[in-house]
Amino acid sequence: MAHDVQEWSSGSRWAAHHTPTRWIAAIGALLLIIIISVTAWAVLATRDRALHNGERELSNTALILTRHLDREFEDLLSDQRDISTLLGAGALNFQLGAKSVHEILRSKASGIGEFELFDAVGMQVNSSRAWVGATLSQQQFPPAEQLKPIAGRKSSIGLIRDAVTTNWIIVLSRPITDQDGTLIGTIVRRIPASLYETFFSSVALGEQAALALFLDDSALVARYPEAHDSIGKVFRFGSLEQLFRDGSMTFQSPSPFDGSLRLAVSRPLKHVPLLLVASRSIPAILTDWRKQTELLLSIAAALAIVISLVLSMFARRLLQQHKETQYRLKMDKKRLDVAVNNMSHGLTMFDAAGRLEVFNQPYLDIYGLSSEVVKPGITFEEIVAHFREIGGEEEPLQQYFEFVASHKDQKGTVEVSFSDGKSVLITRQIISEGGLVTTHEDITHRKKAQERIAHLAHFDELTGLPNRTSFRDHLNAAFASLKDSNPLALLYIDVDEFKTVNDTLGHPIGDQLLKAIADRLESCLRHDDYIARLGGDEFAIVLHDQHSAHQIGNFAKMVHAAVRDTYDCDGHAISSDVSIGIAIAPQHGSDPNQLISHADMALYAAKSDGRRTFRFFEPEMDITARAKHELAVELRRAVADRAFDIHFQPLVDLATGQISGCEALLRWHHPTRGAISPAEFIPLAEEIGLIEELGEWVLAESCREAATWPSHMTVAVNVSPIQFKRQTFALNVALAVARAGLGAHRLELEITEALLLRDNDTTLATLTELRNIGIKIALDDFGTGYSSLSYLHRFPIDKIKIDKSFVARLTDEQSSLTIIQAIVQIAASGDRITLAEGVETSEQRDLLKKIGCTQMQGYLFSPALRTEDLNRLISSGQVPDNAPPPSAEHSTDELRAAAAT
Template identity: 45%
Template sequence: LVRLHWRFSGLMFGLIISGLLLVAVLSWNSRLLKRAHGDLKHTTDDLQRTAVDLASANGAVASANSELRAQNKLLVVKEDALRAQNGLFDAALNNMSQGLCMFDEAMRAIVFNTRFKSLFNVPSAADPELLASQAPIQSLREAAPELARQIEENMRGGGTASFEAEGRDGRVIAAVQQPMPDGGWVATFEDVTEQRRAQARIAHMARHDGLTNLPNRYAFRERIQEALDAPHAGGMLAVMCLDLDHFKEVNDTLGHPTGDALLCAAGDRLAACVRDTDMVARIGGDEFAILQFAVATPDDADRLGGRIIEAMHKPFQIEGEIVYATASLGIALSPLHGDDPDVLMKSADLALYAAKSDGRRTYRFFESEMGERLTSRHAMERDLRQALAARQFQLHYQPVVQLSTMTITGFEALLRWTHPEQGSIPPSKFIPIAEDAGLITEIGRWVLQEACADAAEWPAELKVSVNLSAAQFATGDIEADVVAALRGAKLGPDRLVVEITESLLLSDNKGTLDTLHRLKGLGIDIAMDDFGTGYSSLSYLRKYPFDKIKIDRAFVSQAGRGKESAAIIQTIVQLGNSLGMTTVAEGIETEQDLEMLLAVSCPEGQGYLFSRPVPRDQVFDLVRAYQSKASKVA
């Protein structure tokens, strides 16, 4: 039992010790657990804080990722925009009308466009292979060496410059060169060939006539000034103004194309008359000007003037048609007649007016009195415009006599003008002015009406002859005027004779021929006035429907002084007989003239020997006087 007690006590003590140890262990473990729990709690707190930080970091990362995605999208957009911008830049660069090239200081190409390549035949290698090479500048040197030389020379100066030079192929290239800060340079190149040609054409057009290609008034005046300013020991300077006679009639009857062709032919003919050192210009309309240099004496200008008039007197061949266009010429000399271009041209123009007033087809030198005559001419033109309304015109009548019986067969109506201040003015003085002023159509219409009205009161066997101007055919309706005059006077068409001169026939116009045939068809007689003074009268007689031929007074007046004129008159009379045309001799003033005409069997005549033109109220007295003479002879 003791042993058991001690064993039990020992066991109990062991248990107690073990319990104590266990308690100690548990207490220590508890402390460890508490500490671990505290650490765990701290760790949990840390983890919670870390989780919050991680959540915050995740939010920041997500935001950053979102921002990166946005930035990436923006970069993509910018890249696309840049790519599009580069495309536009390339398109703009390569579609420039100018060539562009940028070079570094070693003359290597940095940038160039397609136009530059085509301008200077740059090799067709790929652009990257050509960049940083000297192939482009070498092509420039080969295609346009002078332009390349100027550009390279200017590089040493370093400033902006413009150049223009002709290439080997004849093209004109303009370049603008601009230096760059790094020592290189950029230049633009443009083919200005057509521009320069256009500028040259414009400059030529500004100084030349567009139709004839002759120098114009501006160039002509400029050349006169240069000649006057230049020291010259070669003599005087002759300025000439030329006007085509009756050009308007040619233009109106044959049409403007034929008129233009005539102007060109006239310019060529004038150019053939002068020396290479002289000048021919067209200064407007049908007016030309000639500048003759080194005129030793006025005779030199006189000879040229005569040569020009003679050349212009010859017929022109225009588009297969023969056209006649004579000319009048005025001449002024420097320094005799002035030392200013405007003064010389005005003086030559005054001389031209004098030549036209003297019957045209001639030339005149300037005289100081011509200015007064021109003023007088202008005053007469002004008065002419008022004369018709003021009833200052009258008709006088000269009898046409049958030479074999000395009986009157009719009268020629002749226009007279009684000026309120100057009195009677002869037709030879005012008719040309009326034609030039465009008044002749209206005046001619009045003459027709008055002549037909007067003739209606005469005996039925008497006819009335009326002169028609070429201007009336060109600017008016002559057929309508004639018909209206006949109807208004109740005069039969068989009692009217219309007289025309060869000047009307110069253009050989079909319209004129048709008009004359229509007048002839009405029963009106057609007479050719002043036969023998024109160009090709025989061809006219064959082509036109003439009933009468009126021999010019020049042949009649000279017939008594020589056999030639009498022979011509006899030939004309025989020609008229063979063609069935009545011949009328004009300008019979002496018994000798009458005897000669009777000897060659000329049927009719008129002149001062029979009667001067008389007013209308003396016609019946004249008719009765001749009837009395005829009855006495019978």
């Protein structure tokens, strides 16, 4: 059917070049150069870093050791000075073998060498060695030529070889003079050089490390590893010449002991002419570096191989793609012919002379043209004539003709509409050769969908009433023409207890009820009034030309009367009602937002008054709303800052009279408002979405505190139904118990009967999950709400809490006593605990104990206590018979309101 299609350009520009592989080779070479350069740099850098680290370790070791040796030699010299002073002053007897002198020398020796005392002519007269009468073994007096004076001191130091043992000895010598300066003797300390070899061996320096101690004249004193043959030898030669000249330095040099190239650090001692040298073999220092180098070279080689393989594969892929592209271009031309005749839009192409070159079947179908008449070569005028012959409408035909015939614009679009509702969108494009291409799209279904979308954007799909967007537009327009003589009233309407219908009968029944209520509301309107559904179970009515509150009130009563009639929804007879909030403009609002806000406040007041009524806006409502908003802001800040306290009210076991647990009660002491009742901030926290965060904190803190109590005590924590709705609630409770280190059996979660009304299957599943991990469940305020014995049968309840309203009338009303007896018997039959709340007199306690109640809680025993007060009470091991009466700050009502949910 298609006559011809323009030829496509064959081949792509890049395929004309034969150099892609050259570029790939160049890129590969560059990458390899980069890899080699980076690897070489990394190898050198890591080597320098390894040497630097080795130098730092040696330097630190040398510094630590020289400080240690300096302190030791300072002590040795100090001991010599003290003994010399005592002997020189005549305080001690300088006679041969004087025992008092021996004791002094022995006490000063301290295990580091021995003292020997010589007289003025070099005869030994005493020693720190073991005392054996008056006979002393004769020790060699150190020759003066082998000693070096110690700068700034009277002492000298030297290295000599013991004539008997042939061991090397470090000698510290100090002359003893009397008060006139006359030499009367010499005190000598002999320290085995092997002591320092042993000391050096205890220092861990790593593989192939060494420590050596030299006299500053280069004589070796001690070394580890041992070099006994070299002790006493002079090493002032080669590169070591500078070492003994400069003292403190870092250098690399072949070792005179084993010939290995070593990195060495030298440090001179401060108090004696000794030099410490710490060294390590450079190959040992570079051991880790060699492993890193091998790894780097392996990685670099692997990377180079991978890059080479990838680039090689890429080059082959490019060549293959070039061949495939050429093939695809040929196939695309063939597919184009098929596509033209299978596209959803109609297509025509006319040449510069106005003759048809290309068209497709959808074009013929859209206009009902015959393929016998419309053929390649036919002119546009002949197509128009054919359209008239088959009875085509003149008006859309004229639009089509004028649009195609006009060449004013290069490109243009026109929508042609037919009397049967069909719409066609025509697009014209003039091509470079002077011809013309047109496309024709049947947009009938699209237009209907757009109209549907436009309707849904402004109207509620369920009731057909205008939606919130339309309502705002209407109210804005009404305010634009508002005059004092032409007031309007806004009624905000909320269906009472609609959620109960949805929860109990299902959403389809709820939808039917909403539609029926909308019809009845609409039936109450006059021709110029307006109604909209704002969403959910909320409606709004705008009354025009209502001049008095009395008229508006009558209208509200009429709405109530209309809505209250019973509804038949799929066989269910449903009674319903509404709460209405009313605001009048301009009296209650000078702009739409203010009027809506005030109507919403009035609706809230109507619902607070018990629903099923209407309320006009009053200025006090705005004040109340602002105060509530301020409190909400402060509550958010308090939750973020954890500005709350948790008090604990003891639960007393009636059988033993001991505290069996405590109930956690939340307190908020505002810095300026003082104590704020939980009955005020707990419902607000639920309303503004803070109760989950607050509840999790209370649970965690209560578990943490309870973990410090005696193991038999439990902690009871109230849970909001909002917390309970979360699928992760049981997991959060388990985490809180685990983090606190509290046994799961010591936690009780208190729930209300209202929670059991909601989604029984989900509630049962969550309660079962909690019970499986050991958590106890307590049913709070039993008997005051929608109590049902089926709860006790169906749900896993461990404890029943008897409401304080029954306990308060226990001694005065027989009915309260009967109810409590029944509850206790029911609980006992199911092996459940019963706890009476609000016990304030001993008469109540005795009667409850008599009828078998298990536990009690109330001011007879104790109010809610701070943590420190509770700990004192627990430590005392006693429970008071009469606690102080409830104060204004901690009333019984407030204690229970802390758990209000």
